Structure formats: C-alpha cells, structure tokens
Amino acid sequence: MGILRGAQEAARFVAERVAEGSDYLKIVINTPAPSHEQATLNALVAAAHAHGRPTVAHVTSCAAVEEALLAGVDILTHVPLDRALTEDLTARVLAGGQFVVPTLSMMEGVIAQSAPPGASYEAARASVRRLHRAGVPVIAGTDANASPGVPAAISHGDSLHRELELLVDAGLSTVDALRSATSLPAKHFGLTDRGVIEPGRRADLVLVEGDPLSDITATRSIRAVWCGGVEHIPG
Template sequence: MTYRTPRRRFLSLTSGLAVAAAASAPRAAAAAQHGGTWLIRDVRVFDGRRTRGRGSVLVAGGRIAAFNGGPAPRSARVYDGGGRTLLPGLIDCHVHTFDGSLADSVRFGVTTELEMFGDPAALPDARRRRRSTGPSERADLWSAGAGVTVPGGHPLQPGHDFPRVTEGTDIERFVADRVAEGSDFIKVILEDGGPPPRPSLPTLTGEQVRRVIAAAHRHRRRAVVHAEKLRLALAAVRAGADGLAHAFWDVHATAEDIAEFRRAGAFVIPTLSVVDWGHGAERLLADDRVEPWLSATQRYLLQQEPPDRPGRPDFLGIGSANVGRLHTAGVPILAGTDAPIRANVGGASMLIEVEHLVRAGLSPAAALAAATAEPARRFGLADRGRIAPGLRADLLLVDGDPTTDITDLRAIAAIWKNGHLIDRTPAD
C-alpha cells in the first residue's frame, strides 16, 4: 500500500518563534539560514539531569554558548520560549538503520542514535558526519557494525552475509577485525531461541561470551549483550558485559537477581516498545501532535502486524516490573526502541518508549535523563546529552512540561541539530 503525505510548511512557533521553511528551497539551505548565533529566552530548561527553571540559552557556532549568561549579541536571533520546555536532543540507544531512517528520526527530536547491528560499510561516513557542527538533517550515528553471533544463530537474515564465530574462531582477531571496521562498541548475541513455537537456536557458549567481552575491553570498546531471558542476562553480566540491549521479560527477577545486576554495574536498555504488541504504534497514529509529521515509511512501519510478535501478552508487564525494580535498585536505565523491529520507527517510537519507562516506575525526569544525559555518560558521548556551555546544540523544544507529564514530549515545537533548525516536513 502506498501512502502520500502532503507537503507542509514548517509549523509556526508563535510570537518570537515564528519560522517557515520555503517549500521550494533545498532542505539543507532552509536549515542553514536559521543557524548562526541565536538565543531562546524565558524557557523552562531540562538540562538532561534536572529542571533548571526558566532562563535563556545562547547558541553560537553550533554549540551552546551560555545558559543564563546575560544579554545576547545584537545580531542574534531571539526566540520566545514562554510556556515551553527546552531539552537536549534525544539519544535512542538501540536502533537498526536503513535509507532515510536517520532523517526520519531527527524530525522527532532524536538527534543521536546507537545502532546495535548494522552495515560496517556505513561507519566511516557516520564518523565523519558526527564530527561536523554544520547543518545536518540526519541524526548522528554510533554503531556496533556487525554483531558477534554464530552460524544459524540470531539474527536470522537470509541473504545477508557477515562474519560469525565458530568453534575454531580466533576471538581476539575477530574482535580486532570489528574494531578495524570502525565499530564504536561490540554487540554480543546471546540468544538460544524464542518462546514456543519459535525454534531453539544455536548461540555463543559462556566461554566465548567471556572472551569476546574481554577482547572488547582490551580494545577499549564497550560490550553490549543481546539477552532477552533472565538466565542469559545474568550470564552476560557475570561475563563482564557493560550493558544489556534489552530487558528480560520471560520471568520476574528475584531480589537476589536484582542485587546481582546492581553489583555488576551494567546498564539496561529495556526496549519495552518491542513487546507492547503494537499498542504504542496505534497511539502515535491516533495523535494529532504526531501523525501529521510521520513520513510515508514511518506510517507504513507503524501499521505493520508482524506475524512473530514476541512471546506472550504478559511480556510487557513482566519486563516493566523488572525495569521498575532495577531502577529502584540503582541499575542505570537507558532508553532505546529497537526500531524498526515490530511496528517501531526511528524518532517517533522514542516518544512511546519513555512513556513505557514512566509506567514502569521511573519519574518523567528520570525517563528523560534515560534518553539524554545518561546515554551520553554511559557511552562516552562527551559533547551531547546535556544543556551546558560548550556542548553541541542538539536541542528539542516542546509545548508544556514533559518533566511532569511525559506525553508533552509529543508536542514538539522545534528541533535544532548542531544549532540549525530542522524542517519537520516529512519527505514524500
């Protein structure tokens, strides 16, 4: 089925923040004309960790120049942020990219994405782009490149060839090859099959997992493990994993299990959106604050009904309960969607994922931190994730206050990437 979205002019941002992207101008040129030096005043600021009250933020040269630092230069454009909240651009900690997905993501305030399995050929360009502070209409990308798995193991991708670990593989060399390809971190697949009737799968041995993680650390790379079952997640952190790419939703963790995760210090990226049976997608499609800005590709993906919905209807409840207990125990929680898996899409589905985190027990501020400052800290992204002088001006302006009502995050008024205003008009 083909969907067509009419071309729209950019959303008016009320008095003092009224901007329009000319429909006939190239998108990059439209973004460039709103760069330079500018100030947003009288805006509520969530700095990635906490709300700082109302104030002003000055941007120059693609970076945050000052927060409440006095008057702006006379030449600066001034925006009025009254009634709105300014946040750092969002960081989605679990995606898989494809043509156009990075552009779709940035139009919903996701300015950085961490790819958990992708094409190594794309890594050099991604590294070059994320160093720039010039106009960009794509999210920046960090990637694991090819993940570490075994022949016949997850992911099952007929027609896609990538290196796999066998019994005789030199693990040190295997990891060194991924680093040479440009992998920013190492993704380890520990998956022995889905719940019935999905088949069992071969997977890495415990010793192989331990050796891969140790090799990653020797190469100064983080090791993030795909493990959707509690027993496999425990095996991963016992082997030294830095983080888990999913929550575990097969059984409720015991108090002893939660304590072991806390002692290990590994972070968890719950990806609860992949087990909500498409209900989050339905909410996005029904929301007038979201639906008009979806591209045809996003709309198509959100309407999918995959035949292999993972497991049982209670997986979301079990996973959410585990996430809530992990958070209460002090285990770092990071936001990620696993887009475009199972009716999730880049950008828009992050709006649902942070809502899932709030339902799981995080405060709205903690859920926002899980999508901004916390990922930047855990993945070493030193130039983003917070609103502070010297950091990259990846910024998201929303109507209302998502630190008290997380659904206000859907009411996007403006997005800046590298200090340049993003045209939210979806590509036809």
C-alpha cells in the same frame, strides 16, 4: 554480523571488527544456549576489553542476563520477557556497573506482533521497575527497525516518545525518563559534548508545547528542534 564456532575464534573476530572501525561489540545471547557458549562469550568480552571496546549484550531472558553477567559485559539491551529479573540478578547488575537499555517499545511490540510462547510484557515492565528502584542506570532506546523478518516493526522517531511513556509507566519519574534520553546516554556512552544545556556543549535542543514534567506525552508536541545550533521546524 557474524557467527563464531567457539572461543578460539574470538580474538580474531574482535580484531577484525576493530579494524573495521567498530566502537562497540554487540553480542546476541540466545537461550537455551549450547554448553560451549559461555566460554565463547567470556572470550569475546575479554578480547573486546583488550582492545578498549565496550560490549553490548542482547538479552531477552533471565538466563541470557545470567550469561552476560558471568562474561562481564558492559551494557545490557532489552530486558527479559520470560520472567521478571529477581532481586539477586538486579543486585548483580548494579554491583557489576552495567547500565540497561530496556527497549520497552520493542518488548511491547514483540508481544503484540509475535506473541512468543511464555513471553510477557509485564515481565519486562517489572524488570525495569526493579532495576530503576535499585539504582541501575536505565537509558531510553527503542531498537527501532522495520526490516522484513524482525520480531516487531518499530518505527523510528515516534517510538522514542512511546519509550518515554512506557518508562514512566514502569516507575521512572518524568524527570528520570527525560534524563534517560538526554544526560544519561551522554554520560554512559562517553558523549561529553552533549546531553545537558551548558555553555560549551552542543546546542541540541527540542522545544515542545506543554510541560513534559507534568505529562510526559508533551514530548510529542514538538515546536522546533536544534541540532548543533541549526534550527529545524517540523513540517
């Protein structure tokens, strides 16, 4: 975590993160932003790309998405809570080649636990529906975090099942929701040894009771898990 005072600090800041072993650079974009922030964002993204590091933008408003797209970030996490993404913004995300990790479980939790003024879960849900329909890759993620002071306490593990349910509610098919947690993250995060069931891939498997293609909540009925071929039976 770090705070920059201007674009002139971007190159040094990114170089220090790379030296620490960072594979990605995450940038928190808060709005309304000071006038110099766009230049700082642009410089951070340029410096990260110069080091071959993808950039991830924390965006929870349409204005933040605008700034992220102007800077050329690679990945958008969260979706706006102030209003749904417009057709134009959605088209720009698609044209820019970004993918989105909407964390609907966190967005739902923020509304339920913090209730920021003017925030609406429906805006987040509608944004995911629009992104998916446009063909933007939507990836399952929860932002699970129970640390003191977070906007919403989201549990690890269980929240992913809730995320899949919310993605289906937002318009993804059950197949697309399952892909959002398996093959799509493997593809877009460059994890070429996993994500699908094929010879030569990691044997990361989940056996469930029921058919999640008919009912996505079946993912909660876990019978067994294999991580790298090692079986684990739920207690």
